Amino acid sequence: xxxxxxxxxxxxxxxxxxxxxxxxxxxxxxxxxxxxxxxxxxxxxxxxxxxxxxxxxxxxxxxxxxxxxxxxxxxxxxxxxxxxxxxxxxxxxxxxxxxxxxxxxxxxxxxxxxxxxxxxxxxxxxxxxxxxxxxxxxxxxxxxxxxxxxxxxxxxxxxxxxxxxxxxxxxxxxxxxxxxxxxxxxxxxxxxxxxxxxxxxxxxxxxxxxxxxxxxxxxxxxxxxxxxxxxxxxxxxxxxxxxxxxxxxxxxxxxxxxxxxxxxxxxxxxxxxxxxxxxxxxxxxxxxxxxxxxxxxxxxxxxxxxxxxxxxxxxxxxxxxxxxxxxxxxxxxxxxxxxxxxxxxxxxxx
Amino acid sequence: xxxxxxxxxxxxxxxxxxxxxxxxxxxxxxxxxxxxxxxxxxxxxxxxxxxxxxxxxxxxxxxxxxxxxxxxxxxxxxxxxxxxxxxxxxxxxxxxxxxxxxxxxxxxxxxxxxxxxxxxxxxxxxxxxxxxxxxxxxxxxxxxxxxxxxxxxxxxxxxxxxxxxxxxxxxxxxxxxxxxxxxxxxxxxxxxxxxxxxxxxxxxxxxxxxxxxxxxxxxxxxxxxxxxxxxxxxxxxxxxxxxxxxxxxxxxxxxxxxxxxxxxxxxxxxxxxxxxxxxxxxxxxxxxxxxxxxxxxxxxxxxxxxxxxxxxxxxxxxxxxxxxxxxxxxxxxxxxxxxxxxxxxxxxxx
DNA sequence: ACACTCGTGTTAATCGATTAACACGAGGGA
DNA sequence: TCCCTCGTGTTAATCGATTAACACGAGTGT
Numbered sequence: 001x002x003x004x005x006x007x008x009x010x011x012x013x014x015x016x017x018x019x020x021x022x023x024x025x026x027x028x029x030x031x032x033x034x035x036x037x038x039x040x041x042x043x044x045x046x047x048x049x050x051x052x053x054x055x056x057x058x059x060x061x062x063x064x065x066x067x068x069x070x071x072x073x074x075x076x077x078x079x080x081x082x083x084x085x086x087x088x089x090x091x092x093x094x095x096x097x098x099x100x101x102x103x104x105x106x107x108x109x110x111x112x113x114x115x116x117x118x119x120x121x122x123x124x125x126x127x128x129x130x131x132x133x134x135x136x137x138x139x140x141x142x143x144x145x146x147x148x149x150x151x152x153x154x155x156x157x158x159x160x161x162x163x164x165x166x167x168x169x170x171x172x173x174x175x176x177x178x179x180x181x182x183x184x185x186x187x188x189x190x191x192x193x194x195x196x197x198x199x200x201x202x203x204x205x206x207x208x209x210x211x212x213x214x215x216x217x218x219x220x221x222x223x224x225x226x227x228x229x230x231x232x233x234x235x236x237x238x239x240x241x242x243x244x245x246x247x248x249x250x251x252x253x254x255x256x257x258x259x260x261x262x263x264x265x266x267x268x269x270x271x272x273x274x275x276x277x278x279x280x281x282x283x284x285x286x287x288x289x290x291x292x293x294x295x296x297x298x299x300x301x302x303x304x305x306x307x308x309x310x311x312x313x314x315x316x317x318x319x320x321x322x323x324x325x326x327x328x329x330x331x332x333x334x335x336x337x338x339x340x341x342x343x344x345x346x347x348x349x350x
Numbered sequence: 351x352x353x354x355x356x357x358x359x360x361x362x363x364x365x366x367x368x369x370x371x372x373x374x375x376x377x378x379x380x381x382x383x384x385x386x387x388x389x390x391x392x393x394x395x396x397x398x399x400x401x402x403x404x405x406x407x408x409x410x411x412x413x414x415x416x417x418x419x420x421x422x423x424x425x426x427x428x429x430x431x432x433x434x435x436x437x438x439x440x441x442x443x444x445x446x447x448x449x450x451x452x453x454x455x456x457x458x459x460x461x462x463x464x465x466x467x468x469x470x471x472x473x474x475x476x477x478x479x480x481x482x483x484x485x486x487x488x489x490x491x492x493x494x495x496x497x498x499x500x501x502x503x504x505x506x507x508x509x510x511x512x513x514x515x516x517x518x519x520x521x522x523x524x525x526x527x528x529x530x531x532x533x534x535x536x537x538x539x540x541x542x543x544x545x546x547x548x549x550x551x552x553x554x555x556x557x558x559x560x561x562x563x564x565x566x567x568x569x570x571x572x573x574x575x576x577x578x579x580x581x582x583x584x585x586x587x588x589x590x591x592x593x594x595x596x597x598x599x600x601x602x603x604x605x606x607x608x609x610x611x612x613x614x615x616x617x618x619x620x621x622x623x624x625x626x627x628x629x630x631x632x633x634x635x636x637x638x639x640x641x642x643x644x645x646x647x648x649x650x651x652x653x654x655x656x657x658x659x660x661x662x663x664x665x666x667x668x669x670x671x672x673x674x675x676x677x678x679x680x681x682x683x684x685x686x687x688x689x690x691x692x693x694x695x696x697x698x699x700x
Numbered sequence: 701a702c703a704c705t706c707g708t709g710t711t712a713a714t715c716g717a718t719t720a721a722c723a724c725g726a727g728g729g730a
Numbered sequence: 731t732c733c734c735t736c737g738t739g740t741t742a743a744t745c746g747a748t749t750a751a752c753a754c755g756a757g758t759g760t
Contacts, residue, residue, distance in 0.1 A: 004502055006716055017740050022718060028466075032738060049500035050469065053479045054413065055716035057404035059745050064477035065452060074441035074451070078434045091424035094455060098473040101424070101453040102415060105445040116378070119400065123448040127414035129403045129479040150399035152354055357747055367710050372748060382708060405746035409715050704758080711752080722741075728734085 005048040014042040025050055057129050065100030066323050067133035067153075069125070069144055071197060071213060072240055074105050080241065080269060081297035082312055086136060089316025097324050102128050106144050122147050132156070132323035139214050156319045159214040165330075167318045169337040171218035172225075174308045177339040178292050179226015181306070182262050186348035187290060188231045191253040191260040192220055193270050195241035209235065216266050219294065223264055234260070241266070246273020247280075254281055254289070261289065261348040268293035268300045268307055275303060275344065290345040304343035311335055355398040364392040375400055407479050415450030416673050417483035417503075419475070419494055421547060421563060422590055424455050430591065430619060431647035432662055436486060439666025447674050452478050456494050472497050482506070482673035489564050506669045509564040515680075517668045519687040521568035522575075524658045527689040528642050529576015531656070532612050536698035537640060538581045541603040541610040542570055543620050545591035559585065566616050569644060573614055584610070591616070596623025597630075604631055604639070611639065611698040618643035618650045618657055625653060625694065640695040654693035661685055 003009075011018040016039060023030040024039040031039075043050075057063045068090065070077050077083045087101075094101050107121035119126070125147045132154040138145050140161060148155050157166040182190060194216045209217060224233050238248035249270070250263050254277060263278070265271035271293030278289050285291045286304070293300055296309035315335060321328045353359075361368040366389060373380040374389040381389075393400075407413045418440070420427050427433045437451075444451050457471035469476070475497045482504040488495050490511060498505050507516040532540060544566045559567060574583050588598035599620070600613050604627060613628070615621035621643030628635050635641045636654070643650055646659035665685060671678045 007718095008716075018717080019719075019740060019742095020738090023739085025469075026718080030738075035739080047500060049497065049502075050476050051718090052408075052716050053477050053501075054404060054407040054411075055745090056477070056718080057479060057745095058402075058408045058747085059716080059718045061404075061745075063404065063479065064474065065479075067450075074445050075438045078428075078438045078441070084428045084434070088425045088428045091428070091453070091455070095424050098455060098471075100417075100455070100474050100478050103441070103451040103453065105441070105448060105450070119375075121448075124414065124450050126400050127403050127406070128450050129407060129413065129415075147399065150397060151403075152399075356745095368747080369710060369712095369749075370708090373709085376748080380708075385709080401748090402746050405715090406748080407715095408717085409746080409748045411715075702760090706755105706757080708755095709753085711750105713750090714748085715746105718744085720741105720743090723739085725736105725738095727736085730732090 005043075005046040007048075007051060010039070010043050010046060010048050013046060014039050022051065054129070063100075063129045063131045064098070065102050065130050066094065066320075067102045067104045067125075067128050067130040067148075069104045069106065069133060069135050069138065069148075071137040074103055076240070076242070081299060082267065082269070082295050083136075085297065085312035086316040086319075089313035089318075090134060090320045091316075092313075093317055093320030093324055099324060102130050104128050104133075104144070118143050126151075134319045134323070136319075137213055137215060154323060156322045158315065158319070159218075160332075165322050165332065167315050167322070167333045167335065169310045169315075169335045171215050171337075172222040174294070174310075174337045174339075175219040175222020175224075176226035177222075178219075178264055178294075178308065179223040179228075179231075181226070181339055181341065181345065182223075182264065182290060182292070183227050183231065185262075185290065185345060187227070187260075187262040188348070189258070189260045190223070190227060190231060190233050190262045190264055191250070192223055192233055192235045192264045192266070193246055193249045193253070193274055194220065194235060194237045194266040195245065195270060196237040196239055219266060232260075241269055243269055243273040243276070246270035247276045248273070250274040250277035251280065254278065254283075259289075262291070262345070263289060264292045266294055268295045268297045268305060271305055271307065271344075272299065272303060275305070285344045286346040288349060290348070292345060296340055300340075301342070306342045306345040307340055308337050309340045310337040355393075355396040357398075357401060360389070360393050360396055360398045363396060364389050372401065404479070413450075413479045413481045414448070415452050415480050416444065416670075417452040417454045417475075417478050417480040417498075419454045419456065419483060419485045419488065419498075421487040424453055426590070426592070431649060432617065432619070432645050433486075435647065435662035436666040436669075439663035439668075440484065440670045441666075442663075443667055443670030443674055449674060452480050454478050454483075454494070468493050476501075484669045484673070486669075487563055487565060504673060506672045508665065508669070509568075510682075515672050515682065517665050517672070517683045517685060519660045519665075519685045521565050521687075522572040524644070524660075524687045524689075525569040525572020525574075526576035527572075528569075528614055528644075528658065529573040529578075529581075531576070531689055531691065531695065532573075532614065532640060532642070533577050533581065535612075535640065535695060537577070537610075537612040538698070539608070539610045540573070540577060540581060540583050540612045540614055541600070542573055542583055542585045542614045542616070543596055543599045543603070543624055544570065544585060544587045544616040545595065545620060546587040546589055569616060582610075591619055593619055593623040593626070596620035597626045598623070600624040600627035601630065604628065604633075609639075612641070612695070613639060614642045616644055618645045618647045618655060621655055621657065621694075622649065622653060625655070635694045636696040638699060640698070642695060646690055650690075651692070656692045656695040657690055658687050659690045660687040 011021045136158045236249045238245040293305045293307035296307045361371045486508045586599045588595040643655045643657035646657045
């Protein structure tokens, strides 16, 4: 009753070799039913819960779990509808294969740190016992991505990568669609609200575009191209991908001397904040100021938000299959994305 | 460049013992800076990503991760606002301690199976490399709970347990409050809509109450007590905790010969469906039929739902601290819950 | 000069399993 | 009878680390 029983102690108690006990649990057909059942009976009697998870992972080099890692803090992630849809798709396939899903936290601010500090802040990335990982939104050179790569852990990403596998949409073309849509409505002065990794703060800077998320850069570039060379595009951000950031960023853009006629947000979550800001100034979205989003999360439709629809759940599902389904060998899947026009966009005023 | 480097190969390449390499990564102060840096340099050169996670977990008997297990399928869980709030609180503390969070899937239907089938369907529970686990809503005798207990994994539950730790609310007293509130409004015929583990279906049975979730039983008992001995209470369910189930169950209750004057739901999610059903019949909640929920999720307020408020995030936080914070030794924490009256309840008609 | 601590590195046991290779007896075909 | 196959169980190497105990040389106080 003292120590936790092990394979060895069960073997001893049952009068067989450890191999036999192992087979009893993992390869029923290798043993005669008589012996096998005797072993299981003894195991049950001793309260042996089956082979130890860590030991098994070490020996077989398989964990039965995959990791997930986001650009946002975990405690925030659960309020991001994009993340939720993605996770829901992903868990559909992990559930089917009885695979665990390890949510890996890491310090979001791992720039300008020494080797030790980075190691430390990536603790969970190093300790995660996983067979593969899904990294959504992380840039190629993100410490967590590098760490997983060093561990030779199969990685599926959500943005184009040189090597490695990914499930993407054509963010740039989607951006172009937004741009063309706005241009066709006569908008020549557009503010683009983007999420920014570093300061989850309140300030509203114009942005160092190299530091943006990969998808942001592409969408931004696309919007510019779609609007054409004669439009003015300013880029603002108030931190992470949250409604509040969208509100703050848009409030600043709309509060300046010459207000843009349209605000294009990097995501629907940001766009929701933009809509708030527009209304707070007594303006009406789609008439006084046009607003666009990205993703088409569930809340977009009731909000009347013009946006880019992408199949988020499918993305999750596919990322999961890439890791878990051996028959699924594609290195790169491109998902369709389409413009959905609603009431938040309209002809430019004047 | 062929094989993944190990502690051993790094030691060999650096001309030191494996112990030294281990210390270099785990106990910097055990080594002189010279040697340590030499080791790290060699490690980097070989592309050694640091000590292997599985091996380390085996040797140290610590995983740096905790598990979570729900009464609902994972892919559904991400649309349940209660679950999201709980997870958000939980991840607040796991993030702070750089602890991974393992979402453990399991077959929801593990009744009436042989030892082998149960083992198989609990695969992920057995394979999870974790130091502790949070089980929200699961009954004492749930196979997953038993499996975790057999593994001697510290468990924190959300319902009262004989032994073991838990973070609870007084579900029964909360139920009483609902009952008293309805009784005071003159309601003597109440339908209680509850979530039911087994059939995630469309049928609307009267229920075998022993099979209900522990919290459902308590809430139900409380409602009965609060209503007093002269009220009629019927119990209906249409499967899992989802808006759709609430709608179906309520539609059936309201479609019968003598309709109840109030419908008390087991959760706000169900209550949302009840509200749908009420409106679908052309009735007005709070006037024609009173409706109550449980939990006070974010959507409850805009819906005008009378409900029991409980601090869900706090629950997540506390469950996390129970597992992760050594200074937190309480075996049992009771969280406050209070009735929040909104427009969905009113005097009984006639 | 002696006995000490202290800092630094090594030796070697150990965590709990998996599985290739082998051994051995029974049955089967020629 | 001999040889082979097949089914069933065992032997023993291995997965990749951690850490208590020890060894050794350099300071240090008296």
